[in-house]
Amino acid sequence: MPSHTPPWYADRLKGSADKREFKIVYHVTHFREAVRILEDKTITGQLVPSRSRLSRSRVRVCWLMPNQYLDSHFGHFRLSLDWESLSDNASFYWIEHSSLPLGSAPRLLLVKDGWEPRNLRPYSPREDNGPLTLNGRTWYSSAQRRCDLLVAGDIHLSDCCKLDFVPHSKCQKFGANCPDKDQENTEAGSHLMASAVGNSMRSSRHVFLEVGGAKLHRSAGGAWGWVKEELKPKMGGGSITSKHVAADALVNAVLIAYAKRRENAVRSLCALFSGWDEAEIVLERRLKAHFRLANSR
Numbered sequence: 001m002p003s004h005t006p007p008w009y010a011d012r013l014k015g016s017a018d019k020r021e022f023k024i025v026y027h028v029t030h031f032r033e034a035v036r037i038l039e040d041k042t043i044t045g046q047l048v049p050s051r052s053r054l055s056r057s058r059v060r061v062c063w064l065m066p067n068q069y070l071d072s073h074f075g076h077f078r079l080s081l082d083w084e085s086l087s088d089n090a091s092f093y094w095i096e097h098s099s100l101p102l103g104s105a106p107r108l109l110l111v112k113d114g115w116e117p118r119n120l121r122p123y124s125p126r127e128d129n130g131p132l133t134l135n136g137r138t139w140y141s142s143a144q145r146r147c148d149l150l151v152a153g154d155i156h157l158s159d160c161c162k163l164d165f166v167p168h169s170k171c172q173k174f175g176a177n178c179p180d181k182d183q184e185n186t187e188a189g190s191h192l193m194a195s196a197v198g199n200s201m202r203s204s205r206h207v208f209l210e211v212g213g214a215k216l217h218r219s220a221g222g223a224w225g226w227v228k229e230e231l232k233p234k235m236g237g238g239s240i241t242s243k244h245v246a247a248d249a250l251v252n253a254v255l256i257a258y259a260k261r262r263e264n265a266v267r268s269l270c271a272l273f274s275g276w277d278e279a280e281i282v283l284e285r286r287l288k289a290h291f292r293l294a295n296s297r
């Protein structure tokens, strides 16, 4: 295939100095979508906005990018995926260069099921001089600029290796109306951790654990610590101890209320425990049971 670079990308190339090796790509999203991903066990593909060349095809896509940022424009919740396995046997197509309020980016479509979009030109990562290149088995993307990788269809949660929590102060999707604004990343993560444990979302366990599954990864551990710090001053006043038959169910109810930010319900439920010491025993018991952890986490 002859090398091809569309005019809208050619004038943005900066040569080999702008290449960065990568192995992981990211899907970054907001709280509601993150909960839905854990519940559905799937990153569900979405229709592309009408201003895109892809919108007429009605194809649903998952948005990924190889870039990491100190401050995410897309949400607090970052899923990591192994690019080599995701891109195995995939076909690529040029889509367009997007222009958005918080920065423009080239867009490439990745297709794995043999479907061929009629109005898009194929892109070869080995031959073409674009934002994504492949040399041997090593993938490169631009070090300077975001690149949007749109994967046709859904992505199963089992293909995601990690979910962590990143700073998010400016929002590309919702602007000033971002539903997750004014939260630290660890605080945002604490609500998702509470939802996962309280609702026993077992299929999502692996994304909160270190490789090998022996303990929570650092970001998840910090978020769980935040949950406990938030609940600690509210616990006590009642008679429920860690030995009570309903103690675990009560902690689940507390975590679900906390995840949904129902402050009054959290206070009412926490007040049923005899005190923090007993409540903490149950919280740790629930955490270890949910993540199948040994005594140290």
Ligand SMILES: [Zn+2]
Binding pocket: 030, 073, 074, 075, 168, 170, 171, 172, 173, 174, 175, 178, 179, 180, 181
């Ligand atoms: Zn946002």
